[in-house]
Amino acid sequence: MSTTTPTPEPSPEDISRALAEIERHLTEPAPPAPPPPAEPDDVGQTRRVRQLRAEVAEARQLAELQTDDTPLLLDTAKVRKRRKKAHEAARLHLLGQDPAMRAWQATRMRRLLVGAAMVALTLALAWSTAGVQHFAAEGAEAWSPGWMFAWLVEPFMSLALLVVVGARAYLGTQGQPLNDRKLIRIEYLFLGLTLGMNAWPYLPWTLPDGTDFSLSRLVLHVLGPIVAVAIVTALPIILAAFARLDPTRGPTGGLTGPTYSANVAPLIARAHTLIAAGDLPAAPSANKIQRALRCGMDDARAVRDALAQEAA
Template identity: 35%
Template sequence: MTAMEFTRHGALLVPAGALPPETEPGEVAGQVITDPPPTPAAPPQMPDRPGRADRRQARRDAAREAVLAGETKRVARWTARAAEARHLRRLLLDPDVRAVRLMRQRARWSAMAWSALVFALLFTMVNVQRFAAGHAEPWSPMWVVAWLVDPAFSILLVGLLIARGHLSAVRRQVTEPIVKRVEYGLLAATTAMNVAPELTHRFPGGWGEQVASIVLHLLVPLLAFAAASVITLIQDHFAAAIAALTDPPDGGRPTGINLHEHPDTTPAMVELSADDRKLLGAVRHAITTGDLDPDPNGYAIYRRVMGGRGDKTRAYRIAAAVNGWRPTLHAA
C-alpha cells in the first residue's frame, strides 16, 4: 500500500488533488487577467497669446482712456504737488511758524550787527593802546596795561547793549536817559582816544595822508556807534512783529468778561479756577515788583510769568482779570 497524502482544507483533511488549486486574484483557470492599459490624458489646451500688435493696441487704448479720465501720471504727480503746496502754505501762514521764522531772522541779523561792532572795537583797540602807552617801552608794565584801556571801555559798552537787547526781546524798554548818556560817552571816549594819535603823528605824505588816516580812524568808531544804535532798535521792531503775530487782535483782553477796577470780589474772580487764581497772584506779584508793566497783555504774562509753557488762553484770561489792578489801590 502506498501512503496517501492529505491536505488541510479548513477543519477537514482531504486527499491531495481532490480540490482544484486555489487561484490568485486576477487568474481564472490558469489565465492571468491584466488591467486594461490607461488611456493617455489629453494635453492642456494653452490659450492663444495675443500678438505684439494686439498688446500695443491694448496699451494705446488704455492710455487714451486714462487721458480722457484725467488719470495720467503727470496729473497724479501735479495733484500730489498741489496737495503738498496747500499743506505747506497753511503751515507757513501759521502764526507760530511765522514767529519762529522771525526769531531766526532776528538771530541772524543780531549776529551780523554784533560782528560789525566787535570788529570795529578790535580796530580801535590798537590805536587806543598806542594813545595810552605813550612813549613807554614795549613790554613794559605801562605798555602792557595800555592794552586793557580800550577793552575796559568796550566791555561796559557791550554789556549795556547786551542787556538792552535781551530786554527788548521781551518788550521791556530801557528809556532812562542815563543809559543813553553812558553809551554815547563810552563811544565818544573810544573815538577820541582812537583819533588822538593820528593828530600828533607826522606822516611822510604830509597833510593829505594825515587827513586820510584821521578820516579812517573816525569812520571805524562811527561804525561801532551805528551798530550800537541800531541793534536794540531793530530788535524792538522784531519783538513787536513777533508779538503782533502771537497776540490776538484785541490786545489780549477778552471782551466777554465784565471786570471791575478791583477784581478781588467780582463775579469774574468767582469764575476763576484755583490754578487761575494762583496765576493771578503771581501776575500781581510781578506787577508789584516791577517785572511786569501795569495792565500787561496775555503774551507778556505767557512769556514772563508762565515761562512760555502751558495754556496760552489762561494768560489772556488772567490779563483781563488783572486789568486796572494797581498795588497802591489794592493796598488802599
C-alpha cells in the first residue's frame, strides 16, 4: 500500500506575504499603451518634393556649420612646412652670427681656397711641361736620350716651386705668413724660366724660315705659366687677409654680440616682470625661464643671456 506525504500547512507569515503581494499588484497603475506608429512625413509626397526637402535640410546644416571659424584657426600642411623652413632659416642665421661658427666657416673656406689654388697651380705647371720639353729637346729625335731627359726639366722645377709655395701657403693658414724676399725671388725665377721656355719657340723672331707667327699658339703655350704666376701672386695676399680676419666682429665691423629673434624681446619683458614679482630669481637659469615663460629652450637661453648681459 502506497503512502503520500502530507502537504504542510502555510504559516501565518506566508499568508501575510501572499496578501501583501496581491495588494501591491492591485494598487500598481497599468502600464501605458504603446503609441501608435507614426506615419512618415513623406506619405503622399512626390519624389521631387522629398528631394527638395532633403536639399533644404542639408543647406540649413551647412549654413550653421559655415559660421564656425574653428577650421580656419588650424594650420594646413603647407603653412606648417613654411613655418618650419622659416624657423630653420632664423636659427641658421643666428648660428651664423656666433663667433665660433664664423671662425669655423673662415677656416673651412681658407682650406678650400688653398686646396683649389694648389690643384690649379699643379695643373698649370703640368700644362707647361710639353712646352718646356719642346724647348729643352732642341729638335732631338723622339725617344732619344736627349728627348726623354727633356721631359724631366719641367717636373723638377715644378716640384721645387711647389715646395716654396706649399710652405708659404701652410704658414699663411696658421696665421704666420712667410714673406721672405729670397723665397719670393726663387718663386719668380722658376716661373720666369717656365714662361720663357714655353714662349721662346713661338716668338716671331725665333720661328724657322717659312713659318708664320700664330698668336693663338703662343697664348696657348704661355697659358700655364701665366696661371701659375697669378696663383703664386694672389695666394699670399688672400692668406694674409684671412690671417687678419677677426671672427668676433660682424660684417659691419661691430662686435657680434648676442642677437635674438623677434619673439625673444617680449619674453625678456615678461622675465623682468616675473623677477620684479619675485616669481623668478635675479639670475634665473634657462630651465627656470623655460618653465616660467613656457617657451622653447633656445629662447630660454637667449633670455638668460640677455638678462646676464644687462646685469653685467
